[in-house]
Amino acid sequence: xxxxxxxxxxxxxxxxxxxxxxxxxxxxxxxxxxxxxxxxxxxxxxxxxxxxxxxxxxxxxxxxxxxxxxxxxxxxxxxxxxxxxxxxxxxxxxxxxxxxxxxxxxxxxxxxxxxxxxxxxxxxxxxxxxxxxxxxxxxxxxxxxxxxxxxxxxxxxxxxxxxxxxxxxxxxxxxxxxxxxxxxxxxxxxxxxxxxxxxxxxxxxxxxxxxxxxxxxxxxxxxxxxxxxxxxxxxxxxxxxxxxxxxxxxxxxxxxxxxxxxxxxxxxxxxxxxxxxxxxxxxxxxxxxxxxxxxxxxxxxxxxxxxx
Ligand SMILES: Nc1ncnc2c1ncn2[C@@H]1O[C@H](COP(=O)(O)OP(=O)(O)OP(=O)(O)O)[C@@H](O)[C@H]1O
Ligand SMILES: [Mg+2]
Numbered sequence: 001x002x003x004x005x006x007x008x009x010x011x012x013x014x015x016x017x018x019x020x021x022x023x024x025x026x027x028x029x030x031x032x033x034x035x036x037x038x039x040x041x042x043x044x045x046x047x048x049x050x051x052x053x054x055x056x057x058x059x060x061x062x063x064x065x066x067x068x069x070x071x072x073x074x075x076x077x078x079x080x081x082x083x084x085x086x087x088x089x090x091x092x093x094x095x096x097x098x099x100x101x102x103x104x105x106x107x108x109x110x111x112x113x114x115x116x117x118x119x120x121x122x123x124x125x126x127x128x129x130x131x132x133x134x135x136x137x138x139x140x141x142x143x144x145x146x147x148x149x150x151x152x153x154x155x156x157x158x159x160x161x162x163x164x165x166x167x168x169x170x171x172x173x174x175x176x177x178x179x180x181x182x183x184x185x186x187x188x189x190x191x192x193x194x195x196x197x198x199x200x201x202x203x204x205x206x207x208x209x210x211x212x213x214x215x216x217x218x219x220x221x222x223x224x225x226x227x228x229x230x231x232x233x234x235x236x237x238x239x240x241x242x243x244x245x246x247x248x249x250x251x252x253x254x255x256x257x258x259x260x261x262x263x264x265x266x267x268x269x270x271x272x273x274x275x276x277x278x279x280x281x282x283x284x285x286x287x288x289x290x291x292x293x294x295x296x297x298x299x300x301x302x303x304x305x306x307x308x
């Protein structure tokens with residue numbers, strides 16, 4: 001782990017636990033205190049509208065050094081839209097994004113990649129007709145030495161295959177042949193290639209939108225293991241997931257997204273899974289001091305959360 005990773009979430013104050021009804025009952029969200037370390041990636045007041053639909057509605061975001069930050073929320077809450085705004089895949093109508101504390105506007109996903117942000121999008125971006133090695137080096141191909149490479153732009157396929165094979169085995173990902181086209185792989189194996197590519201190139205941030213959704217138990221465990229390794233290398237990870245056990249297994253903090261914005265930013269050690277689901281649905285809300293407020297008794301009871 002590098003120095004910045006060592007200053008990670010362990011240095012943050014965990015929110016105080018408070019189950020009683022709070023004087024601020026009825027509030028639907030709260031602004032967590034400003035982070036004490038400079039976030040690797042942050043955003044304030046992001047807005048994105050598609051005609052009458054507001055996909056991002058004043059969203060804030062903070063990713064700290066060395067952490068795995070889970071982003072959770074119902075279908076349509078705006079998680080993918082938020083991630084697209086943070087990775088240059090969409091341009092927000094309003095708001096500010098900062099990378100390592102400096103305001104930034106990404107011209108597109110390639111620009112974000114050049115700034116060290118690698119993303120595995122929910123709608124997978126692998127090239128099916130190309131082989132595994134070509135996918136690993138997509139947009140960063142190794143050219144052959146001398147004029148064959150510089151003038152004729154010929155690719156050094158051997159080198160790319162050798163390096164890809166070495167990398168896959170380092171990550172413990174087993175695939176048939178590195179020269180196999182991606183369309184001949186299973187959904188889970190394709191996902192593994194996309195994840196491996198992101199992990200291989202990321203310098204600042206790895207973003208994964210539902211990386212385990214299409215995977216079996218064994219492959220999911222492998223991806224979770226990869227996420228841990230990336231974090232331990234010092235690169236923070238944003239993990240969007242609907243899988244609560246995975247989130248609780250791996251996340252250092254949880255960003256709960258609801259109705260286009262951050263509804264809460266919590267430490268999973270301070271909340272139970274039903275409580276987090278209740279925050280996601282709006283049955284519970286979190287106050288600025290980390291306490292919880294029952295916003296909807298029936299919904300909270302349905303989620304199995306009892307008032308103390
Ligand atoms: N390109 C688009 N054009 C129009 N509406 C869009 C577009 N992209 C997203 N939306 C709308 O914005 C809202 C948020 O969508 P988004 O995909 O960000 O949600 P999500 O939280 O990622 O959902 P899921 O959990 O299903 O992946 C939805 O109402 C969606 O229909
Ligand atoms: Mg999504």
